[in-house]
Amino acid sequence: MKFSQRAWERITPLYEKILAMPFNQELMEGTLEIEKFKFYMAQDAYYLGEFGKTLSTLSGRLHDLNHVLAFSEFASGAIVVERALHESYFKEFGIPDLVNPSPTCLLYTNYILNQAAYSNVEVGVAGVLPCFWIYKKVGDYIYENHHHEGHRYKKWIETYAGEEFAQSVKLAIDITDALAEKASPEAQEKMLDAFEMASKLEWMFWDSAYKIEKWEV
Numbered sequence: 466m467k468f469s470q471r472a473w474e475r476i477t478p479l480y481e482k483i484l485a486m487p488f489n490q491e492l493m494e495g496t497l498e499i500e501k502f503k504f505y506m507a508q509d510a511y512y513l514g515e516f517g518k519t520l521s522t523l524s525g526r527l528h529d530l531n532h533v534l535a536f537s538e539f540a541s542g543a544i545v546v547e548r549a550l551h552e553s554y555f556k557e558f559g560i561p562d563l564v565n566p567s568p569t570c571l572l573y574t575n576y577i578l579n580q581a582a583y584s585n586v587e588v589g590v591a592g593v594l595p596c597f598w599i600y601k602k603v604g605d606y607i608y609e610n611h612h613h614e615g616h617r618y619k620k621w622i623e624t625y626a627g628e629e630f631a632q633s634v635k636l637a638i639d640i641t642d643a644l645a646e647k648a649s650p651e652a653q654e655k656m657l658d659a660f661e662m663a664s665k666l667e668w669m670f671w672d673s674a675y676k677i678e679k680w681e682v
């Protein structure tokens with residue numbers, strides 16, 4: 466069985482929970498409070514910057530030049546999305562340019578950066594795959610089930626439902642499978658663990674936005 470099939474089986478119950486989260490259900494209905502969406506967007510801008518650096522680190526550690534190129538393009542993609550957010554949503558909602566990361570956002574970004582820098586490169590790659598794959602699945606689900614007329618969060622919904630994004634996700638899955646095929650059984654287990662941990666952190670990221678998570682001290 467391919468690594469990606471094993472990985473998705475491992476997180477299927479968690480993925481079902483992600484779909485049912487009030488943040489995603491209310492985003493889909495268009496009833497999500499603006500304050501929660503604004504908080505999410507600001508944290509996501511921070512996340513995207515750090516995610517771009519994580520992808521660049523991985524690009525430099527990969528061996529196959531096709532993989533190096535793909536990860537370098539993913540990295541610029543993440544930064545371009547971050548810039549686009551600043552230009553559209555941030556002007557609309559008045560979100561500050563400099564974002565102080567929430568505890569969960571800092572935990573997630575530090576986790577993936579740490580894996581990318583200090584684990585075997587295939588483990589670092591497995592740690593960024595949920596970001597692509599879960600967003601594709603959640604994006605498609607929301608796109609298929611939302612009402613199209615004058616939806617408040619239309620732009621966000623369309624970002625993750627497009628064909629271009631689908632191609633990137635497929636490439637990220639294929640590269641991870643190719644790396645897993647060459648990895649030892651022990652390294653493959655570590656890849657699964659990193660994939661699962663990053664998926665849990667995706668859940669926490671939405672949950673923390675719904676709660677508008679703050680630093681208590």
Ligand SMILES: Cc1ncc(C[n+]2csc(CCO)c2C)c(N)n1
Nearest residue numbers: 509512516539542543596597600670
């Ligand atoms: C918390 C969080 N997780 C995943 C994404 C989705 N995402 C961000 S960058 C990228 C691909 C690289 O170009 C994808 C799929 C997000 N926006 N926020």
